[in-house]
Amino acid sequence: MNIFRFAGDMTHLISILVLLLKIYATKSCSGISLKTQELYAIVFVARYLDLFTDFISVYNTVMKLVFIGCSLAIVWCMRLHRVVRRTYNKDVDTFRHYFLVLGCFLLALFVHEKFTFQEVLWAFSIYLEAVAILPQLVLLQRSGNVDNLTVQYVFFLGAYRAFYILNWIYRYLTEPHFGRWIASVAGLVQTALYADFFYYYFISWKNNAKLQLPA
């Protein structure tokens, strides 16, 4: 474990807690893409299949359970909670995310570390996580100005993978035979997708104005 990875995991955890706070405090999920949340639930379930087979550490197991639990709870909340689900505007959350699932799965069938069930699903989860934010970014652009908690949620979600890139650079430099090319390349793509969001986030922060994404 290194500081970059720990910072990344904590930033990821904060992003999920901010989202839970927003939904719980405002009893509303307006501005949140259910499709992105469903993609994240798939990412965590597909990636953490080794939860019961490979014990890495208490920290690793606890964090996996938290990520799976929170992502499923958020999807449940947005689909079934009698108050929250009425605030979900499905007519603006129209990204065809099943194509993302299919595309990432096909890519994982061809590009993976080892052709085993667990490794192919792991690669699938890495590719899917890289593009999972797209429905949310599209929804942000469509819905113009959104509430602050949603903006913070997307910001922390983008920042966590940037920390992971520093972690991979650090591990590559300090550990012999460390090569996580699939995760590193996908992580770069994932962080790049946030680039314009980060730019407009910084501009809005500098001008102390609300975030305005160009439509």
Next chain:
Amino acid sequence: CLQPPPKDEL
């Protein structure tokens, strides 16, 4: 061939 190292990252 050797098993890829366990995924110790989240």
